[in-house]
Amino acid sequence: xxxxxxxxxxxxxxxxxxxxxxxxxxxxxxxxxxxxxxxxxxxxxxxxxxxxxxxxxxxxxxxxxxxxxxxxxxxxxxxxxxxxxxxxxxxxxxxxxxxxxxxxxxxxxxxxxxxxxxxxxxxxxxxxxxxxxxxxxxxxxxxxxxxxxxxxxxxxxxxxxxxxxxxxxxxxxxxxxx
Amino acid sequence: xxxxxxxxxxxxxxxxxxxxxxxxxxxxxxxxxxxxxxxxxxxxxxxxxxxxxxxxxxxxxxxxxxxxxxxxxxxxxxxxxxxxxxxxxxxxxxxxxxxxxxxxxxxxxxxxxxxxxxxxxxxxxxxxxxxxxxxxxxxxxxxxxxxxxxxxxxxxxxxxxxxxxxxxxxxxxxxxxxxxxxxxxxxxxxxxxxxxxxxxxxxxxxxxxxxxxxxxxxxxxxxxxxxxxxxxxxxxxxxxxxxxxxxxxxxxxxx
Numbered sequence: 298x299x300x301x302x303x304x305x306x307x308x309x310x311x312x313x314x315x316x317x318x319x320x321x322x323x324x325x326x327x328x329x330x331x332x333x334x335x336x337x338x339x340x341x342x343x344x345x346x347x348x349x350x351x352x353x354x355x356x357x358x359x360x361x362x363x364x365x366x367x368x369x370x371x372x373x374x375x376x377x378x379x380x381x382x383x384x385x386x387x388x389x390x391x392x393x394x395x396x397x398x399x400x401x402x403x404x405x406x407x408x409x410x411x412x413x414x415x416x417x418x419x420x421x422x423x424x425x426x427x428x429x430x431x432x433x434x435x436x437x438x439x440x441x442x443x444x445x446x447x448x449x450x451x452x453x454x455x456x457x458x459x460x461x462x463x464x465x466x467x468x469x470x471x472x473x474x475x
Numbered sequence: 476x477x478x479x480x481x482x483x484x485x486x487x488x489x490x491x492x493x494x495x496x497x498x499x500x501x502x503x504x505x506x507x508x509x510x511x512x513x514x515x516x517x518x519x520x521x522x523x524x525x526x527x528x529x530x531x532x533x534x535x536x537x538x539x540x541x542x543x544x545x546x547x548x549x550x551x552x553x554x555x556x557x558x559x560x561x562x563x564x565x566x567x568x569x570x571x572x573x574x575x576x577x578x579x580x581x582x583x584x585x586x587x588x589x590x591x592x593x594x595x596x597x598x599x600x601x602x603x604x605x606x607x608x609x610x611x612x613x614x615x616x617x618x619x620x621x622x623x624x625x626x627x628x629x630x631x632x633x634x635x636x637x638x639x640x641x642x643x644x645x646x647x648x649x650x651x652x653x654x655x656x657x658x659x660x661x662x663x664x665x666x667x668x669x670x671x672x673x674x675x676x677x678x679x680x681x682x683x684x685x686x687x688x689x690x691x692x693x694x695x696x697x698x699x700x701x702x703x704x705x706x707x708x709x710x711x712x713x714x715x716x717x718x719x720x721x722x723x724x725x726x727x728x729x730x
Contacts (some may be wrong), residue, residue: 300653301653301654301657304606304610304649304650304652304653305650305653307610307613307614307617307646307649308613308646308647308649308650309646310617311613311616311617311642311643311645311646311649312642312643312646314616314617314620314638314639314642315639315640315642315643315646317620317624318630318635318636318638318639318642319635319639319680391720394720395717395720398713398716398717398720400627401713402709402710402713403625403626403627404627405709406565406626406706406709406710407563407565407566407626407627407628408563408564408565409564409565409705409706409709410564410565411705411706411707412564412565412568412569412706413706413707413710414568414569414572416706416707416710417569417706417710419710419714420710420713420714420717421625423714423717423721424717427717427720427721
């Protein structure tokens with residue numbers, strides 16, 4: 298019966314492929330990567346480094362501390378709502394940048410004659426990992442207080458690092474040092 | 476009656492597919508695919524004759540034909556590989572390695588079965604053997620599809636049609652062959668009709684997708700020239716960009 302289950306699973310994947318290929322919009326154009334239109338490293342407010350430090354400002358401890366001291370529930374709720382929306386927007390933008398990096402890499406690596414499969418696998422592993430982190434953070438922010446989301450994300454991050462990403466980091470670190 | 480309709484519909488569609496392929500010049504583009512279709516058409520006609528005039532030999536003739544189409548169907552993937560990935564050497568190498576991995580796994584399975592005293596190719600029934608071969612084939616199809624999706628390989632209507640049709644064919648056949656080894660299940664009776672209908676749908680997909688060759692030709696000429704920097708430099712750039720993004724994110728999380 299387990300064999301039947303495996304076979305049905307494979308068949309399901311194949312039928313999914315059928316649907317994917319029969320979809321009229323399933324032509325592999327560059328926009329298929331899902332990168333936000335017109336977004337590049339310097340698009341929007343700032344460059345990549347400034348953009349990242351925006352997160353620091355959005356989730357600033359001093360803001361939270363100030364709001365706690367105010368002890369105004371209505372204002373606090375408004376602040377949480379506003380901050381949650383900003384965090385989500387920031388995460389959306391970060392995920393967009395990730396898609397853009399992936400799109401650029403894939404567009405060029407598919408033409409590379411000297412492709413290194415191990416390095417390629419490592420890049421995809423990192424891409425998958427970051428996509429997962431963004432996905433989890435987006436879900437957490439939707440359902441929890443942004444400050445609490447950060448704590449949960451920290452927990453998730455620690456576990457992920459412990460499980461399998463530490464090996465990847467060590468590997469990339471040794472490559473860099475060379 | 477329904478079986479007869481499906482049979483003749485299949486023969487008509489296969490003939491139409493071949494005629495369109497010859498007239499549109501697609502036979503030169505996908506030679507293995509059209510060889511496969513030609514073989515299936517010839518097999519259908521031979522099987523019809525055997526069924527009509529030598530019914531005792533039908534089972535043997537059926538399985539010989541079935542393994543022939545199965546083998547040729549596997550070569551069909553080579554057409555996809557050759558046509559689609561020829562212009563993408565990086566992706567071609569990934570696909571090649573992935574396919575080698577799939578076949579190595581299948582071979583390892585054979586060796587493991589042998590060590591337990593069972594021969595993979597001497598499965599208890601022909602259905603089981605075909606199912607095992609179909610499983611390997613389906614992994615190969617999935618490997619090609621995954622590589623094409625991940626690397627966003629441009630694909631025209633012709634290739635999408637061939638892959639969609641072939642995935643449906645392999646998938647429906649796989650379900651049918653697996654159910655056949657569980658005779659008690661109620662779905663078997665229904666599926667014995669569903670599978671031939673699926674085959675007719677497959678032929679319809681192929682006929683529509685390969686009706687006109689124009690799109691495929693214009694797409695090829697619009698591809699960019701394959702002039703690229705080294706892969707090591709590209710990986711370094713990507714990893715730097717990812718590290719920036721990751722460090723920024725983790726800084727927030729860990730703070």
